[in-house]
Amino acid sequence: MAQTSTPEEPARPAPNPRRRSERARRAILAAAGELLGEVGYARLTMEAIASRARVGKQTIYRWWPTKAAVVFDVFTEMTGGAAGDPLPDTGDLDADLRTVLHAIVEEYADPLMDRINRVFIAEVQTDPELAENVMELLLRPNLRAFRDRLLSAREAGLIDAGTDPDLAVDLLLAPVQQRWLMRSGELTHAYVDALVDTVMRALRPRG
Amino acid sequence: MAQTSTPEEPARPAPNPRRRSERARRAILAAAGELLGEVGYARLTMEAIASRARVGKQTIYRWWPTKAAVVFDVFTEMTGGAAGDPLPDTGDLDADLRTVLHAIVEEYADPLMDRINRVFIAEVQTDPELAENVMELLLRPNLRAFRDRLLSAREAGLIDAGTDPDLAVDLLLAPVQQRWLMRSGELTHAYVDALVDTVMRALRPRG
Structure with missing residues (x-):
């Protein structure tokens, strides 16, 4: 790593552009996430994100063309991976x-x-264009990842050959999302374990 | 029905207070429904409902203490029955x-x-008090109606004695609500028929 020193200051690492970029990127995503929770998407502005992140607005535009693009990356960052990451495939479908x-x-x-x-x-609900972006960039890739895992299980003979993979994905995901969304019941590991057991009973190969 | 006449006008039915009340009630609910779709709940006011329905604001307050109360009745009216109406029970659970x-x-x-x-x-999503009202007055009664139907089916031996009725309700309703909410797939009669078939496969009595 390059070193620099002046008579006034002790030697310290020179600014590393890649590391500084990464720091700015993280500050922007953190600021956008906070502001989204505070003021909502409609009132979120690039100015406010820049100000909270202590960067210039142009720094944001260098990486993200729109605020929707920033927000998608906030989600991606928080969920710890890109939308549509493949599901684990250990061969044990229920466990996965x-x-x-x-x-x-x-x-x-x-x-x-x-x-x-x-x-x-x-x-x-009230912004059809945002809805389409969310579908295309977040939801559909995630549904597809589940779908792919179920298709590979169907090929392996772990679920019935007649299984509709889209319906199967709905059965596994919708109850979880619905409980969270409507706060209609407890959302625990025990609940999703029972969910997987019950859904798999419907999907197992039929004689 | 009482009749009245004056020298100036031909005989016509006197205003019937009950019928006039019902007309005002329907005008208020229709106005509230239209405005809700146009401006959203947050910007909906009793004044605007009264003006659109051509009634005095006091007429609204005579029947509904809050705008939330009006809106619940808009929903009840549109869904053609009180929340929590029992499900049909013909003895054929799948058909019901x-x-x-x-x-x-x-x-x-x-x-x-x-x-x-x-x-x-x-x-x-952003108004916890409204969320609790919706849960208490609309959602929970409807979930309970499904739950009761499944419990009666469990008693009749149509579904397994070990069935968790809350999970079973989630499996039947959440996929439908989710497809509608996220516009993630077609919502047809064929889809819900396949849903009922699949869920019932999981719920049938086990040997």
Whole structure:
């Protein structure tokens, strides 16, 4: 790593542009996440994000063309991976589904994640363009990842050959999302374990 | 029916207070429904409802203490019955579930119903008091009606004695609500028929 020194200051590492970029990127995403929870998507501005992150507005535009693009990355960052990451495939379908659904339960239990997710759900209802972006960039890739895992299980003979993979994905995900969204019941690991057991009973190969 | 006449006018029925009340009630609910779709819940006011319905504001307050109370009745009216109406019980559980889910599909397909439902879902995310009211007055009674039907089916031996009725209700309702909410797939009678078939496979009595 390059070193620099002046008579006035002790030697210290020179600014590393890559590291500084990464710091700015993280500050912007953190600021956007906070502001989204505080003021909602409609009133979120690039100016406010820049000010909170202590960067110039142009720094944001260098990486993200729109505030929607920033917000998608906030989500991606918080969920710990790009939308549509493949599900684990250990060969044990039930265990793999439990692993992923437990992670979703933890995500919904996080207060900031909860707040931001709710803001997002609210905005999507009244902003059809944002709704389409969310579908295309977040939801469909995630549904597809579940679908792919179920298709590989169907090929392996773990679920019935007649299984409709889209319906199967709905059965696994919708109850979890619905409980979170409507606060209609407890969302625990025990609940999703029972969910996986019950759904798999419907999907197992039929004689 | 009482008749009245004056020299100036031909005989016509006297105003019937009960019928006039019913007309005002319907005008208020219709106005509230339209305005809810146009401006959303947050910006909905009793004044605007009164003006659109051509009644005095006091007429509204005579029947509804708050705008939330009006809006609940808009929903009740549009769904054609009080929240929590019991499900049909013909003895054929699958057929009864299909009947009710077909009606829900029709409800979501109605454009005004769709718009109002979306406004409601949006407001609920950022207004915890409204969310609790919706849960208590609309959602829980409906979930309970499904639950009761499943409990009676469990008693009749149509579903397994070990069935968790809350989980079973989630499996039947959440996929439908989720598809509507996220516009993540087609919501047809064929879809809910396949849903009922699949869920019932999981719930049938086990040997």
